[in-house]
Amino acid sequence: MVMNDEGQLYTIEGITAGVIMLVTAFTIFNSGIVYTPGDAHISDMQIQQLGYDALLMMDTPDESVSLSQSSLAEMIQSNDGGGFKTQFNEYLRLHTGTTKVLDSLEFNATIFNRVTNGGAETIHSYHFSNSTMSEVSLLTREPAISVTRYVWLSDANYLNTHLGADEYDNDAQLVLLEVLIWRR
Amino acid sequence: METLNDEGQWIVMMGFLVAIGMFMLAIIVSQAPLVGQTTAESVMEFPKNEVQDLRGKLVSMGSTLSDDSASVTLQGRFSGDIALLSMSRNNAIATYSIDGSNWKKNGTYEDIFYTYHQIHIHYNNGITEYTEDLLLSQRNEDT
Structure with a gap:
């Protein structure tokens, strides 16, 4: 029996038409979502981890005795925003030289503390430190990433004296350091 | 009716198969940003x-x-x-x-x-x- 080999191009044409219709449908249903590199959050994730790691390093005490002071706690206790800026910038910029991303990070650090003075429990906040703002940052910047760290202060006497009893309890306490980091 | 020229059909079909193959690979490549996004988001959310x-x-x-x-x-x-x-x-x-x-x-x-x-x-x-x-x-x- 001889196979009938007529009309093969017509068959191929039919299949082609089918595929074109499928591609069209696929394109239409996918065109509602547009991914741009900025949406991908990959660099956001890296900046977040970098920030947490930098704060962890700064909040690690020199000695292994429990509740001993870390250098970060000492900076907060003496309200040394300048010292924090130097140290945190140094940690943010540690890299292997393969990328320029890390040299373009800026930050703003705020401290939140619980105040029980006067009976009611409230949260107070104050500006702690920030990086030197470049001119570029005034024009455009990427969205900021927030990283936080609880810091144990064993002595809040200086802060209580300088910021006032309404702003700071004179107790050993935990404060929350919140740092916003962004790429300019 | 004029006879259809049915030569070179294999060549046409192979070209067609290669085109479909390239289309499939393009779909796979287009998934890459999506994968990066979902991974980064779940890391940040946790x-x-x-x-x-x-x-x-x-x-x-x-x-x-x-x-x-x-x-x-x-x-x-x-x-x-x-x-x-x-x-x-x-x-x-x-x-x-x-x-x-x-x-x-x-x-x-x-x-x-x-x-x-x-x-x-x-x-x-x-x-x-x-x-x-x-x-x-x-x-x-x-x-």
Whole structure:
């Protein structure tokens, strides 16, 4: 029996038409979502981890005795925003030289503390430190990433004296350091 | 009717197959940004660093406690600060207890060498719920 080999191009044409219709449908249903590199959050994730790691390093005490002071706690206790800026910038910029991303990070650090003075429990906040703002940052910047760290202060006497009893309890306490980091 | 020229059909079909193959590969490549996005988002959503921070602070505090009123004050300060600051800044409910409520001298569990203080940590930010019972061991004093 001889196979009938007529009309093969017509068959191929039919299949082609089918595929074109499928591609069209696929394109239409996918065109509602547009991914741009900025949406991908990959660099956001890296900046977040970098920030947490930098704060962890700064909040690690020199000695292994429990509740001993870390250098970060000492900076907060003496309200040394300048010292924090130097140290945190140094940690943010540690890299292997393969990328320029890390040299373009800026930050703003705020401290939140619980105040029980006067009976009611409230949260107070104050500006702690920030990086030197470049001119570029005034024009455009990427969205900021927030990283936080609880810091144990064993002595809040200086802060209580300088910021006032309404702003700071004179107790050993935990404060929350919140740092916003962004790429300019 | 003019006869259809049916030569070179294999060549046409092979070209067609290659075109479909390239289309499939393009679909796979187009998934790459999506994969990066979902991975990065789930890493950022998971409060790994917050929980580790909290856990580290509790272990650090728990191992300094003793059986006096100063340590009760310390625990009150800790739990109040953690609860209120987590709620207001991290949008999370973070609570803990040690040995039921506060640190007990003889712990929750004990064997001949160690006293174990049970630290119960609860963290919930609406997306991730984390609960842990952690046993902090303390060497018994030689009697």
